Amino acid sequence: MSKQYDVIIIGGGNAGFGVSAVAHAAGKSIAFVENWDFGGTCPNRGCTPKKFLVAAAQTLHEIERAEVHAIKVGAPKLDWAALIKREKSMVGFIPDAMADLAMKRGDVYRGTARFTGPNTIDVDGLVLTGSNIVIATGSVPRPLPIPGAEYLATSDDVLSNENQPDEVVFIGGGVIAMEFSHVYARAGTKVTILEVAPRLLPQLDEDAVAALQAESERLGITVKTGVEVKEIVKIDGRLRVAYAIDGVDQFVDADQVVNGAGRIANVDALNLDAGNVKHDRLAIEVDGYLRSTSNPSVWVCGDALVGSAQLSPIATYEGRIVGENIVSGPSVKPEYKAIPSGVYTVPALSAVGLTEKSATEKGLNVKVTTSDMTGWFSGKTYAETVAYAKVIVDEDTDRIIGAHMVGHHSEDLIHHFAMAIRYGIPASDLKSDIFAFPTFSSDIKSMF
Numbered sequence: 001m002s003k004q005y006d007v008i009i010i011g012g013g014n015a016g017f018g019v020s021a022v023a024h025a026a027g028k029s030i031a032f033v034e035n036w037d038f039g040g041t042c043p044n045r046g047c048t049p050k051k052f053l054v055a056a057a058q059t060l061h062e063i064e065r066a067e068v069h070a071i072k073v074g075a076p077k078l079d080w081a082a083l084i085k086r087e088k089s090m091v092g093f094i095p096d097a098m099a100d101l102a103m104k105r106g107d108v109y110r111g112t113a114r115f116t117g118p119n120t121i122d123v124d125g126l127v128l129t130g131s132n133i134v135i136a137t138g139s140v141p142r143p144l145p146i147p148g149a150e151y152l153a154t155s156d157d158v159l160s161n162e163n164q165p166d167e168v169v170f171i172g173g174g175v176i177a178m179e180f181s182h183v184y185a186r187a188g189t190k191v192t193i194l195e196v197a198p199r200l201l202p203q204l205d206e207d208a209v210a211a212l213q214a215e216s217e218r219l220g221i222t223v224k225t226g227v228e229v230k231e232i233v234k235i236d237g238r239l240r241v242a243y244a245i246d247g248v249d250q251f252v253d254a255d256q257v258v259n260g261a262g263r264i265a266n267v268d269a270l271n272l273d274a275g276n277v278k279h280d281r282l283a284i285e286v287d288g289y290l291r292s293t294s295n296p297s298v299w300v301c302g303d304a305l306v307g308s309a310q311l312s313p314i315a316t317y318e319g320r321i322v323g324e325n326i327v328s329g330p331s332v333k334p335e336y337k338a339i340p341s342g343v344y345t346v347p348a349l350s351a352v353g354l355t356e357k358s359a360t361e362k363g364l365n366v367k368v369t370t371s372d373m374t375g376w377f378s379g380k381t382y383a384e385t386v387a388y389a390k391v392i393v394d395e396d397t398d399r400i401i402g403a404h405m406v407g408h409h410s411e412d413l414i415h416h417f418a419m420a421i422r423y424g425i426p427a428s429d430l431k432s433d434i435f436a437f438p439t440f441s442s443d444i445k446s447m448f
């Protein structure tokens with residue numbers, strides 16, 4: 001006899017915990033299935049441990065500018081092994097703490113879930129039945145179909161390898177590559193980024209990315225775009241990446257080659273056909289309520305859902321929406337227009353809302369203001385090496401519709417713009433608001 005639950009949650013990451021918070025509060029019986037560490041990617045192998053490396057890079061950046069403040073310091077030396085140990089020690093408690101939380105909300109099953117029917121799953125030989133089954137299985141690095149792909153390291157390896165490589169190549173110039181590049185480059189590793197698209201970070205605002213690219217190159221990072229990566233070969237213990245640009249063959253040697261070519265939904269092992277879950281191998285088809293179009297008992301959220309950004313707050317948000325839709329019937333649809341995000345380079349690139357290109361394509365009557373803030377008082381006070389802002393205002397409605405910043409404490413300032421977008425604060429009200437002075441936040445009034 002299989003055990004019966006109101007909700008089976010497959011995956012104990014942000015999305016799964018978002019579902020469980022709402023379903024548990026409503027008194028639903030829950031089975032929580034996890035085949036690795038509770039907490040999932042963000043606290044164990046993503047956002048949180050990554051930030052310890054970024055914080056070290058930030059400190060190197062402060063030291064780089066010490067002389068501007070009349071402070072003499074010697075050349076810093078980062079102890080990579082010690083940094084990785086610090087990072088691991090900071091997050092080591094998380095899987096047990098999150099497993100405890102999962103157990104407070106339901107029955108925990110350790111193992112890999114796969115569908116055996118529309119309302120049943122198998123967890124390593126044990127069958128569970130659910131009125132609702134939530135797919136919250138996250139994402140995995142996109143496999144690269146090139147010879148030598150077996151030599152590729154992943155972000156997990158970067159966060160675990162105590163040996164600092166002398167030379168690193170990133171395949172892909174997205175968020176993972178940019179963030180780790182800045183850490184490595186500031187720590188003294190030679191970095192090359194090979195990006196297939198015509199520019200880095202293709203989803204983000206072109207001018208903000210150009211400002212970040214210039215700062216990255218100032219740090220010594222080599223950026224190649226429009227690249228076709230062909231193969232990776234091992235030569236005398238090192239790795240050689242062969243690639244072509246405009247049909248011209250080239251190569252670069254490195255101690256480590258990292259897959260930064262995106263992440264795909266982790267749904268391969270779920271046996272979706274047995275669950276009558278319509279999919280095209282990459283994406284599960286859902287309706288506006290994040291419910292499978294072919295099986296009304298099945299829901300998808302977080303990185304496993306294709307179409308929304310793979311971000312930890314979005315995973316939690318979508319998980320909570322699925323929870324609400326299970327508890328109250330399909331009634332809530334996700335809304336993504338005011339989600340702030342950051343690329344945690346040093347300095348960071350932060351964004352919310354529309355890019356200039358997407359605003360223009362929508363035919364909106366926009367006013368676009370760009371600022372180089374290195375010459376502003378806060379920029380000069382802190383000797384910022386890059387401080388860029390682009391703010392986009394819809395002139396017809398007096399509403400901010402997009403903001404894109406590099407440096408200038410953008411990772412925190414971006415939330416002012418996000419709140420203005422979400423709650424419809426008129427741009428003129430934000431501009432005439434009272435801010436404490438002198439602060440980076442008070443500069444917002446001059447950014448548009």
Ligand SMILES: Cc1cc2nc3c(=O)[nH]c(=O)nc-3n(C[C@H](O)[C@H](O)[C@H](O)COP(=O)(O)OP(=O)(O)OC[C@H]3O[C@@H](n4cnc5c(N)ncnc54)[C@H](O)[C@@H]3O)c2cc1C
Pocket residue numbers: 010011012013014015016033034035036037038039040041042043045046047048050111112113114136137138139155156176266269270301302303304310311312313315344
């Ligand atoms: C290096 C890195 C840095 C990142 N930094 C940031 C950041 O700074 N800010 C940000 O917002 N986002 C960041 N992200 C993205 C963020 O981590 C993800 O968007 C988020 O963790 C997704 O949560 P999730 O619950 O959908 O998936 P996950 O957290 O991946 O959880 C899925 C869980 O499902 C389990 N699972 C999978 N298949 C099965 C199965 N068949 N049976 C049982 N269990 C299964 C997995 O073991 C996993 O624990 C980063 C990602 C990476 C890789």
Ligand SMILES: NC(=O)c1ccc[n+]([C@@H]2O[C@H](COP(=O)([O-])OP(=O)(O)OC[C@H]3O[C@@H](n4cnc5c(N)ncnc54)[C@H](O)[C@@H]3O)[C@@H](O)[C@H]2O)c1
Pocket residue numbers: 144171172173174175176177179194195196197200201202227229259260261262263309310311341342343344
């Ligand atoms: N700060 C954050 O919020 C943060 C940090 C890290 C990761 N993440 C999330 O994790 C996900 C994965 O990160 P990512 O950096 O791997 O993905 P990404 O989607 O940000 O970037 C992948 C890049 O690889 C390029 N690419 C794809 N195939 C390629 C190939 N064969 N050769 C060369 N380039 C190729 C793409 O054009 C793209 O620019 C992202 O969606 C991101 O949202 C978020």
